[in-house]
Amino acid sequence: MDLHVELPRGLTLSNPVIAASGTFGFGPEYSQYVDIGALGGVSVKGVSPEPWTGNPPPRVWETPMGLLNSIGLQNPGVEAFIEKDLPFLRRYPTKVIVNIIGHTVEEYRQVAARLNHLAGVHALEVNISCPNIKQGGMSFGQDPDQAFAVTRAVRDETELPVMVKLSPNVTSPGIIAQAIEAAGADMISAINTVLGLAIDINLRRPALGGITGGLSGPAIKPVALRIVYEVAQQVKIPIIGMGGIQAPEDVLEFLMAGASAVMVGTITFQHPDRMNHIIDQLPEVMEGHGFSSLTEVIGAALPAASTPLERR
Amino acid sequence: MDLHVELPRGLTLSNPVIAASGTFGFGPEYSQYVDIGALGGVSVKGVSPEPWTGNPPPRVWETPMGLLNSIGLQNPGVEAFIEKDLPFLRRYPTKVIVNIIGHTVEEYRQVAARLNHLAGVHALEVNISCPNIKQGGMSFGQDPDQAFAVTRAVRDETELPVMVKLSPNVTSPGIIAQAIEAAGADMISAINTVLGLAIDINLRRPALGGITGGLSGPAIKPVALRIVYEVAQQVKIPIIGMGGIQAPEDVLEFLMAGASAVMVGTITFQHPDRMNHIIDQLPEVMEGHGFSSLTEVIGAALPAASTPLERR
Amino acid sequence: MEDEQRLRCLIVARTLPAQGHVELIVESQELSRAIPGQFAHILTPGMLRRPISFSRIDPGHGLSGLLFQVVGSGTKWLAERSIGEVLDVLGPLGHGFPAPDPRKPWALVGGGVGVPPLYAAAEKWAQTQAHTPEVIIGARRGVWVVMENDFQDLGIEPRIMTDDGSKGEPGNVLHPLSLWLDTHVQAQVYACGPTPMLQAVRRMTLGRATTYLALEQRMGCGIGACLACVVPTVGDCGMYYQRVCTEGPVFRAEELMW
Amino acid sequence: MEDEQRLRCLIVARTLPAQGHVELIVESQELSRAIPGQFAHILTPGMLRRPISFSRIDPGHGLSGLLFQVVGSGTKWLAERSIGEVLDVLGPLGHGFPAPDPRKPWALVGGGVGVPPLYAAAEKWAQTQAHTPEVIIGARRGVWVVMENDFQDLGIEPRIMTDDGSKGEPGNVLHPLSLWLDTHVQAQVYACGPTPMLQAVRRMTLGRATTYLALEQRMGCGIGACLACVVPTVGDCGMYYQRVCTEGPVFRAEELMW
Ligand SMILES: Cc1cc2nc3c(=O)[nH]c(=O)nc-3n(C[C@H](O)[C@H](O)[C@H](O)COP(=O)(O)OP(=O)(O)OC[C@H]3O[C@@H](n4cnc5c(N)ncnc54)[C@H](O)[C@@H]3O)c2cc1C
Ligand SMILES: Cc1cc2nc3c(=O)[nH]c(=O)nc-3n(C[C@H](O)[C@H](O)[C@H](O)COP(=O)(O)OP(=O)(O)OC[C@H]3O[C@@H](n4cnc5c(N)ncnc54)[C@H](O)[C@@H]3O)c2cc1C
Ligand SMILES: Cc1cc2nc3c(=O)[nH]c(=O)nc-3n(C[C@H](O)[C@H](O)[C@H](O)COP(=O)(O)O)c2cc1C
Ligand SMILES: Cc1cc2nc3c(=O)[nH]c(=O)nc-3n(C[C@H](O)[C@H](O)[C@H](O)COP(=O)(O)O)c2cc1C
Ligand code: FES
Ligand code: FES
Secondary structure, three states, rough: OOOEEEEEEHEEEEOOEEEEEEEEEOOHHHOOOOOOHOOOOOOOOEOOOOOOOOOOOOOOOEEOOOOOOOOOEEEEHHHHHHHHHHHHHOOOEEEEEEEEEEOOEEEEHHHHHHOOOOOOOEEEEEEEOOHHHHHHHHHHHHOOHHHHHHHHHHHHHHHOEEEEEOOOOOOHHHHHHHHHHHHOOOOOEEEEOOOEEOOOOOOOEEEEEOOOOEEOOHHHHHHHHHHHHHHHHOOOOOOOEEEOOHHHHHHHHHHHOOEEEEEEEOOHHHHHOOOHHHHHHHHHHHHHOOOOOOHOOOOOOOOOOOOOOOOO | OOOOOOEEEHEEEEEOOOEOOOOOOOOOOOOEEEEEEEEEEEEEEOOOOOOOOOOOOOEEEEEEEEEOOOOOOOEHHHHHHHHHHHHHHHHHOOOOEEOOOOOHHHHHHHHHHHHHHOOOOOOOEEEEOOOOOHOOOOOHHHHHHHHHHHHHHHHHOOOOEEEEEEEOOOOOOOHHHHHHOOOOOOOEEEEOOOOOEEEEOOOOEEEEEOOEEEEEEEEHHHHHHHHHHHHOOOOOOOOEEEEOOHHHHHHHHHHHOOOOOOEEOOHHHHHHOHHHHHHHHHHHHHHHHOOHHHHHHHOOOOOOOOOOHHHH | OOOOOOOEEEEEEEEEEEEHHHHHEEEEEHHHHHEEEOOOOOOOOOOOOOEEEEEEEEOOEEEEEEEEEEOOHHHHHOHHHHHHHHEEEEEEEOOOOOOOOOOOOOEEEEEHHHHHHHHHHHHHHHOOOOOOOOEEEEEEEEHHOOOHHHHHHHHOEEEEEEEOOOOOOEEEOOHHHHHHHHOOOEEEEEOOOOHHHHHHHHHHHOEEEEEEOOOOOOOOOOOOOOOOOEEEEEOOOOOEEEEOOOOOOOEEEHEOOO | OOOOOOEEEEEEEEEEEOOEEEEEEOOOOOOHHOOOOOEEEEEEOOOEEEEEEEEEEEOOOOOEEEEEEEEHHHHHHOOOOOOOOOOOOOOOOOOOOOOOOOOOOOEEEEEEEHHHHHHHHHHHHHHHHHHOOOEEEOOOHHHHHHHHHHHOOOOOOOOEEEEOOOEEEEEHHHHHHHHHHHHOOOOOEEEEHHHHHHHHHHHHOOOOOOEEEEEOOOOOOOOOOOOEEEEEEEOEEEEEEEEOOOOEEEHHHHHHHH
């Protein structure tokens, strides 16, 4: 079965399964365990113009079917990424999506500009869940005006396909998504982690060094599906869905809810090769449910009024 | 160990474990399985001035360590509750909290007025997650002004202790909580269910008859703890924490995060007697962690600046 | 806790009645007092318990049967249980079938895993009946037909209908039911199976027979508290949702607004 | 997949080395090539794998040991595994201890379940040393002391310190370490145990010995991708977080900013 996915600006994936940002490092780390060339794409860990230190440990905490993390976007900066990791990734026949971050609109603009026209970079994913230092820590993704500003700044600096990543921690994700679409994004990726906290009852303090953290993993799948399903009816640009995917059946859920492709994060920690298995099993599972192409699946659970064709 | 909890307006619980609203019916249903008299309290299923039909089935769907529900607040109305169920509950030495709902501010006012001065009703819990028919379905709990209006209307009608239940589906729960406090609520209960959705891939449609539903169970515990921990630092009134509690250790997490008591919901479906077991085991688990009273536990994980004393 | 109704039931036998189907026989005095059509709410590793009807009920020996098809995580886990293990069960729950009128003709119409509660009914009441009951069993595939031998042991030859025609006659249960109704007045029909089948049985029998349908619905608590398991029924003022776990699983066909 | 490094390891032995502790011996050529201080990242039913150091390494027979204390859900599950079952393991992961300089005095300081990787080091390198290494074992309770016999079998008599004084001498590992340092120059210290103990060992030995510490930190991936498992270290321009799973678990004491 043909699993190709055609996305805006000529971004073509060999299949709809992309490694999510932050759980797959910059590429080399998992290369012993994962067939990178067989992935639809790889979204690397968020990169900023300058290196970021990240949050104090502990940085992860297990929760029921979930994972809290407060990495704090530690990264070596865009120059180190270009020198050290990009040449490695270029060797693989997969699409490289660079997840970009900044503390100000200007920083997003800088890193987007630096990555434009670089061989081996196929798309940008704008992570707007970073704390906005100008607005006292609230993230860019929690306010439609700021989401618009960041998206527009990146759009102005690049011809690459741009996807912007939604925060689930808002009253109305659709309003943020519409601002992102209006600002010229080609796609939306959804969702980033859900704000959470755990208490270490032995230490009598919050478990994470960063106090609160982001919840990921199967626990959040219903939240992610709700947002994909709603946003798919509120914007026309394609959606890359994620949150808790463990199996090909989960991929079908996201596609039926309106996503055109998916990303897989936390489960990779448990089963490094799970993404490859999902890709291998997808055709059989689709056939088992009576589908013969991805386009039949995409949006199949949306109300009749919003068919996938209208949305593209 | 003394497990009594003193809450505002003379509401004293024999222990901090309350049956959550909607998972315990109106009292009689679980009476064969649960020692109702041993519970700190019982919050009954939401009641409205008139009977509500509720949503089309299916109304529940299992998710990883979670449960999606879209009951749609089906209930026989406040008169049926008073006639049929209240006399039953009055027989038990537990505190009866009536969870109240309405489609308009006026409906909340009506049901609050009807329940004032009724023997056997010890407190009201205002569920502001109901769809606000005047505002096109967005819930009262998602807007601080509306949360204020509902709380004030109920406050005006009753001398009973009033707690208002926070929705987690907002950008800033603290702002809603402050509006509730300013309107005169005695307590806050947190959290209600997290908006979610599942797809039935066999039927190729959303799994729930009501399309979206509320996510509960262990999956949401980190979200609930985050909101309790944040809100505990933003309001001075006591908080009743809930979301995913399965064991006495979970109760400690909520208390350390700043809750003064807790509610237990979804796990009751699996283990009807779990609430009783939690209450029985709580003293031993507290001692095992070096505590000799509940006041030592409450707020133990909060930053030093906001001790429980300051908060009460 | 006036009455501890959460039971620990020992598994004393385990059989494979059809491809992908398992029957467990459990020991419990309380469960063996069940009425056919009632169900057990069984703890599995998922968030929710799983409702399974009783396939046979033997109060004399304190035994009852749970026959299920493996369709997902919970039934997979149940299928892996062995003799000597213990199940955590709430039950018997709900309202089962009423005893049939002994003088009137009686048909039992089961689809797939809807057959077990009908066998339990036949086992309990067939010998009270003036005439041998008509049993019509439907299944999608021949290899999924269950309890044929059990009916035969009661002296009843069930009529088997399969979608793929690989066993019995090709087709569904409706055609033989319709023929039977044509030749029987004051008929009583008990049916259990997939919702579309029950809806068709309801339409076909309305006004022609006294019909009881044992329904399935996604459940939360299983004991009436959560209002998850509802079906639309005829109320005093229009549609009114009733609970499958409490007012059901067995409803009279006329009650339903389907 | 240039090299499949996700291993299925057969459990070939299981012992109970102390109250609430289990040691599993697993069969795997790859794991048995581990360097002491490296770890196995083991699949358990939770969301994350569990990191456990190698307690012994026998490349000749392709065996290695995993000795752990039962502290939570994952170690409880591991403790319930039996001979003949198979573990899903990533490893060996991280950087282990360097070989000690044979001419210089060597002390191994372990607290609680920090002892196993030090035993693995002693097993591998003790016979290369000019002098018998000094082994100091600390535990909170006497019944939690592990691997004393194993060291004795190597001809080393470990010094045992327990908080409750119920075994060996009362007190912690710092006092005997301090005495030993007083009488040994150019000392090499290898330590593993709870963070407060390692911090104290670091402070005590800074400038007086070449010290390697094997650290613990909450992990996600275990292979360097997620940046969860960091510790603050001395960087070119101030503090710099390094990964316990990749640059560690073994760090030189001077590297850490603790
Ligand atoms: C009153 C009643 C009696 C039943 N009797 C039998 C029986 O005798 N034999 C038998 O094989 N099956 C019976 N069923 C259906 C049986 O409950 C489901 O097949 C079973 O719950 C599936 O669980 P699972 O974990 O394997 O599937 P999953 O799909 O993994 O289950 C996920 C969730 O959906 C629920 N669910 C899935 N299918 C159904 C269904 N058809 N009806 C209700 N809930 C469902 C599960 O209980 C669980 O909560 C009965 C259902 C009801 C309501
Ligand atoms: C490099 C390394 C080597 C280790 N070697 C050993 C060993 O040889 N023997 C031994 O008994 N223990 C060892 N530990 C500690 C061991 O990993 C934990 O005791 C174990 O993960 C606890 O899992 P649990 O599910 O039983 O506990 P839970 O508390 O239920 O675990 C919850 C989560 O916290 C993590 N966690 C809990 N305690 C620790 C800890 N101390 N360090 C890191 N993560 C933790 C778990 O991995 C899991 O992700 C080592 C840790 C590291 C980092
Ligand atoms: C440890 C960790 C680090 C993450 N880092 C990033 C990041 O740098 N940028 C980003 O956009 N998302 C990041 N995410 C979010 C994931 O890309 C993804 O949105 C989320 O984990 C939900 O998917 P999952 O449930 O499959 O993990 C991170 C997630 C985890 C668990
Ligand atoms: C089936 C179901 C019905 C519920 N009905 C109500 C309700 O009527 N009123 C209300 O305030 N909360 C209701 N809730 C929310 C619970 O009271 C509680 O806030 C939530 O389930 C989180 O707690 P838990 O994880 O322990 O279940 C309901 C929850 C469930 C699962
Ligand atoms: S399952 Fe809860 S009321 Fe029926
Ligand atoms: S655990 Fe992921 S980088 Fe170390």
